[in-house]
Amino acid sequence: QAQLMESGGGSVQSGGSLIVSCDVSGYTYSEYYQGWFRQSPGTEREGVAVMDPDGSTMYADSVKGRFTISRDNSKNALYLQMNSLKPEDTDMYYCAAIHRAIAMNIRQALALMSREGFGNWGQGTQVTVSS
Numbered sequence: 001q002a003q004l005m006e007s008g009g010g011s012v013q014s015g016g017s018l019i020v021s022c023d024v025s026g027y028t029y030s031e032y033y034q035g036w037f038r039q040s041p042g043t044e045r046e047g048v049a050v051m052d053p054d055g056s057t058m059y060a061d062s063v064k065g066r067f068t069i070s071r072d073n074s075k076n077a078l079y080l081q082m083n084s085l086k087p088e089d090t091d092m093y094y095c096a097a098i099h100r101a102i103a104m105n106i107r108q109a110l111a112l113m114s115r116e117g118f119g120n121w122g123q124g125t126q127v128t129v130s131s
Contacts, residue, residue, distance in 0.1 A: 002027040002120035004078075004095050009125030016085050020125055022078040022095030027120075029053065029073055033098050033109035036069060036080045038091035038127075047110040048093070049080060058106045063089075085129045092124040 008020040024034070035050035049059045049069035057069055068081040078095055098119040103109035112118040 002032070002097055004097060004120060004122035006093065006095050006122040006125040009093060009127045011128040011130065012085055014085060014087055014129055014131050016129070017081070017083045018085060018127060019082065020080045020093055020095075020127065022080075022122055024076050024078060024095075024097065027097065027099075029071060029076075031100055033100060033103055033106060033113075034069075034071065034078050035096055035110060035113055036067075036078075037094045037096055037113060038089075039094065040091050045114050045116075046091075047114045050106055050110045050113070051078075052106040052109070053100055056106060058110060082127070085127075087129050087131045089127060090129050091127060093127050094124045095122045096120065 003025045005023045012018050030053045033052050036048040037045050039045040051057050051069050066084045070079045096113045096119045
């Protein structure tokens with residue numbers, strides 16, 4: 001059973017940087033797409049960044065050039081480095097994973113995990129950016 005747990009959220013001023021981490025267990029990275037999503041109550045879930053089992057990445061247009069997804073296979077960890085943060089980046093951030101047998105490619109993995117009921121999820125970590 002895949003398990004994920006986020007950490008590292010917090011408050012930062014606009015223009016600042018923050019890194020959030022996700023400790024994962026119960027699965028092998030080579031078998032899963034992994035990603036970061038954000039959502040607030042009453043809003044749609046947004047896919048921020050996704051990495052496929054081979055290491056290729058995909059980003060939302062709103063974060064391209066500012067956010068970087070990475071993983072450390074030796075530590076079973078997924079990261080999201082966030083630079084040049086803006087107040088509109090304020091949200092609850094979740095890490096998620098979906099098996100490669102379910103998604104045909106990284107774009108589909110992002111689309112599926114953006115919907116309710118797909119993938120394995122952490123409990124979320126809050127990121128707040130003040131102006």
